[in-house]
Amino acid sequence: xxxxxxxxxxxxxxxxxxxxxxxxxxxxxxxxxxxxxxxxxxxxxxxxxxxxxxxxxxxxxxxxxxxxxxxxxxxxxxxxxxxxxxxxxxxxxxxxxxxxxxxxxxxxxxxxxxxxxxxxxxxxxxxxxxxxxxxxxx
Numbered sequence: 001x002x003x004x005x006x007x008x009x010x011x012x013x014x015x016x017x018x019x020x021x022x023x024x025x026x027x028x029x030x031x032x033x034x035x036x037x038x039x040x041x042x043x044x045x046x047x048x049x050x051x052x053x054x055x056x057x058x059x060x061x062x063x064x065x066x067x068x069x070x071x072x073x074x075x076x077x078x079x080x081x082x083x084x085x086x087x088x089x090x091x092x093x094x095x096x097x098x099x100x101x102x103x104x105x106x107x108x109x110x111x112x113x114x115x116x117x118x119x120x121x122x123x124x125x126x127x128x129x130x131x132x133x134x135x136x137x138x
Contacts, residue, residue: 007066027056
């Protein structure tokens with residue numbers, strides 16, 4: 001129920017707005033989710049690592065209106081969750097090799113799904129604080 005201006009407002013120069021947090025989470029979900037879908041579709045693919053922060057800047061997620069951005073976050077998430085629900089237990093160990101990092105990294109569907117869940121959980125307090133501040137400063 002907050003207007004877009006409130007969702008883009010910052011407590012101070014060093015904190016993220018609600019929209020900034022969504023932009024960050026959306027970029028991570030885009031990049032990591034795409035990697036998971038590639039691991040589901042291909043046998044042991046070699047994928048180039050993409051930095052979520054670089055992707056976020058390239059796609060200019062910070063400048064996008066919050067509600068449209070939230071919808072753009074939730075639709076691919078639903079697709080990813082549906083794909084994950086279809087996996088057999090042994091499919092969770094399907095993996096990929098990532099290049100473009102310091103060294104080639106091996107990851108699995110499970111490790112990337114856990115990475116998304118842990119990362120988003122770490123931002124929950126930040127989101128709550130940003131929303132509380134935005135509401136109190138309407």
